[in-house]
Amino acid sequence: NAGVMQNPRHLVRRRGQEARLRCSPMKGHSHVYWYRQLPEEGLKFMVYLQKENIIDESGMPKERFSAEFPKEGPSILRIQQVVRGDSAAYFCASSLNRDRGFYEQYFGPGTRLTVT
Amino acid sequence: AQSVAQPEDQVNVAEGNPLTVKCTYSVSGNPYLFWYVQYPNRGLQFLLKYITGDNLVKGSYGFEAEFNKSQTSFHLKKPSALVSDSALYFCAVRHNTNAGKSTFGDGTTLTVKP
Numbered sequence: 001n002a003g004v005m006q007n008p009r010h011l012v013r014r015r016g017q018e019a020r021l022r023c024s025p026m027k028g029h030s031h032v033y034w035y036r037q038l039p040e041e042g043l044k045f046m047v048y049l050q051k052e053n054i055i056d057e058s059g060m061p062k063e064r065f066s067a068e069f070p071k072e073g074p075s076i077l078r079i080q081q082v083v084r085g086d087s088a089a090y091f092c093a094s095s096l097n098r099d100r101g102f103y104e105q106y107f108g109p110g111t112r113l114t115v116t
Numbered sequence: 117a118q119s120v121a122q123p124e125d126q127v128n129v130a131e132g133n134p135l136t137v138k139c140t141y142s143v144s145g146n147p148y149l150f151w152y153v154q155y156p157n158r159g160l161q162f163l164l165k166y167i168t169g170d171n172l173v174k175g176s177y178g179f180e181a182e183f184n185k186s187q188t189s190f191h192l193k194k195p196s197a198l199v200s201d202s203a204l205y206f207c208a209v210r211h212n213t214n215a216g217k218s219t220f221g222d223g224t225t226l227t228v229k230p
Contacts, residue, residue, distance in 0.1 A: 004159070006159075043206065105218065
């Protein structure tokens with residue numbers, strides 16, 4: 001059973017370009033979460049999605065950031081017009097499809113975004 | 117609002133000695149508490165969780181954690197540390213009615229010296 005897959009593992013973008021980060025949850029998981037980890041900091045919640053629905057986006061910046069989890073295919077975190085401050089590791093996690101909070105989240109290896 | 121504090125940025129212990137990594141939390145209602153470990157350039161790996169029941173929770177790799185409701189703490193412990201335990205450890209809390217948002221502490225770097 002493959003774990004959470006993220007690609008690319010490393011992404012370099014120039015200021016102003018778009019970054020698209022992909023996440024495939026574990027088999028059987030339909031809850032996906034995105035977190036951002038800045039250098040020397042902990043993980044900060046960004047968004048929580050179920051298939052075709054955004055459940056909680058309270059951690060998403062108001063502009064330039066968007067996320068989706070379509071019926072088919074991976075979840076996508078999209079950052080438009082990237083700036084240097086967007087440089088971070090972006091982690092995706094998934095959990096079982098139960099509407100309760102006690103299921104642990106399984107994390108992918110992360111995408112390390114560098115904005116030059 | 118929910119929050120987590122890991123008061124120590126760094127913990128250093130000698131191999132074979134017991135280790136404790138501290139975590140305190142704040143959440144309204146009953147908390148779900150988790151510990152994760154992160155090795156360099158890797159994602160987080162789940163270690164253990166407290167949902168309900170016994171206050172002492174046993175997890176992977178010989179780790180355990182003690183839930184203390186009166187002190188709102190969930191310290192991670194191991195009786196005998198290994199050099200390979202050296203990593204970054206994160207405590208996380210989730211409200212029992214919020215299936216999504218986990219709040220993580222800032223992490224504690226554990227270094228075990230031979």
